[in-house]
Amino acid sequence: MTGAGRRQGGAVVIEFALVFVLFFMLMYAMVAYGLVFAIKHSLVQSANEGARAAVRDVGGLPERMALAETVAAESLAWLGARAPAPQVTAAACTGTPYMCVDVLISYDYTANPLVPGLPAMGIVLPERLEGRAKVQLDAVY
Numbered sequence: 666m667t668g669a670g671r672r673q674g675g676a677v678v679i680e681f682a683l684v685f686v687l688f689f690m691l692m693y694a695m696v697a698y699g700l701v702f703a704i705k706h707s708l709v710q711s712a713n714e715g716a717r718a719a720v721r722d723v724g725g726l727p728e729r730m731a732l733a734e735t736v737a738a739e740s741l742a743w744l745g746a747r748a749p750a751p752q753v754t755a756a757a758c759t760g761t762p763y764m765c766v767d768v769l770i771s772y773d774y775t776a777n778p779l780v781p782g783l784p785a786m787g788i789v790l791p792e793r794l795e796g797r798a799k800v801q802l803d804a805v806y
Contacts, residue, residue: 693783700779701791704744708770708796711740715751715768716798726755726764729802733768741770747777758801770796 715737719729730753737751751770758765772794782790 690783693780697780697782697790701774701794704772704774704779705794705796707741707743708749708772708794709798710796711737711751712768712770712796712798714740715753715770716766716800719753719766719768719800720802726766726802730755730766733766737768737770747772747779749773761801763804764802765799766802767799768797 715733718736719733721729721732723729723732734751734753737753738748741748741751749770749772751768754767754769755764756767757763773792774790774794775792778790
């Protein structure tokens with residue numbers, strides 16, 4: 666190798682180091698955002714399943730609310746110990762004599778991230794993710 670070739674070899678290593686860091690950060694951000702979207706989708710889907718369970722004829726309002734909470738919690742089992750507890754509430758629907766059951770699942774992402782964040786990613790990652798669903802029960806409770 667000539668003298669000019671050896672000088673170019675050092676430049677290639679520096680260019681590779683710079684490009685690799687940018688490429689790694691881009692790939693890491695895509696994985697982190699993919700997991701955020703997966704959690705968000707799971708929260709919304711779990712809230713929907715819990716709300717649908719509240720429509721089943723299993724007895725009175727307390728039994729329906731308990732079933733909604735159980736079904737929503739079971740569908741979040743893939744999160745393990747990080748799985749948030751669903752909050753199921755019932756109130757009179759606005760403008761009707763019927764009851765509405767509301768299922769809310771809130772996940773604190775800053776306290777329980779699935780992947781550790783890079784220093785600059787804390788600015789754009791969400792602090793809290795939520796899934797919510799509401800159903801109106803046909804019978805007056």
